[in-house]
Amino acid sequence: MQSRAIAKRPPIAGAGPLRGRVRFDVANRLFLRLYQCSNLMHKNGARHVGAYGATTQQWAVLGALAARAKGMSVKDLIEFLLLSRQNLTAVLDRLEARSWIERVKDPEDGRSRLIRLSEEGERVWAAMREPIESFYAGALAGLGEAEQTQLNELMDKLKGGLETV
Amino acid sequence: MQSRAIAKRPPIAGAGPLRGRVRFDVANRLFLRLYQCSNLMHKNGARHVGAYGATTQQWAVLGALAARAKGMSVKDLIEFLLLSRQNLTAVLDRLEARSWIERVKDPEDGRSRLIRLSEEGERVWAAMREPIESFYAGALAGLGEAEQTQLNELMDKLKGGLETV
């Protein structure tokens, strides 16, 4: 296809005209960064809310629930966080054991249970907001508002690719 | 402090003039994306090299070693991958158990051991390159070359923030 002679570089799988073009070393570096950033986020995020013995995964659940007074079904949480049911169940068990959440029957669907914050959970979530905001501010100190938006958009695209690959 | 009337928005911790300005919901979304992307990468990455029973973490180690014929010390690998020693030791143990790597004494420093690919490890790494390239191509299909570079740079900055927060 397209024009003359043999390419100088060895063939790369899925090489397209512009989009879909992937250099191995660039991709490799990109996913290494993703890996490192994720581990750093969990490690230092957990440290910031260490006084409560919470983790980033737990605060992700609490944050999702705090925005929805009615609560969320397990199915909704799975789709929101993109976790396996078995994994999420374990996280919810730990949160329930500390009385931060409760599982109540969905009046509209007997199969479903609504997960929602308990009063204690709301108090803890409110108290954790401060160290979380401080963590966010520190972690994003090197990025301006426009860059944060850009990073969000690029990770959205990456997520799309990672879901279908 | 600075000027007139009461701010319309509730105060956000660490609000600065331009840099270091962080809106909670933007940051929250950003770290959720990071969380999701990382999980998707591990899940689907492992699936792509499932024929070898390998994981993304393992291929990160193999890839690092493949680029360095002399091998790397554990300390180097820890700094490269940003993992705890205990965690990395376990990954190396699994790789060694399959005879993909070997730990040899560093002739220049008796304390140190050089980790390097075995012959079998080199063969497996060479064979895994293809499914890994296919994974990279699929995952990055939605991003052009410029966007990949941009994403790399933004994640570099994010990593910097996450290391010091």
Next chain:
DNA sequence: CGATATATGTCAATGCATTGATATGACAAA
């Protein structure tokens, strides 16, 4: 009603990741 699909949960195995405490062996400086 019966069959099917949906929503949740459980049990088990494996791997990744952290922290904290402890130990061993080798280098290096006092």
Next chain:
DNA sequence: TTTGTCATATCAATGCATTGACATATATCG
């Protein structure tokens, strides 16, 4: 040589994450 540091390793506890198989209860469709 003694002291201190560095590099590696181990043991233990806890939490996160996946897959696969199985169980139970409710809803829905035929």
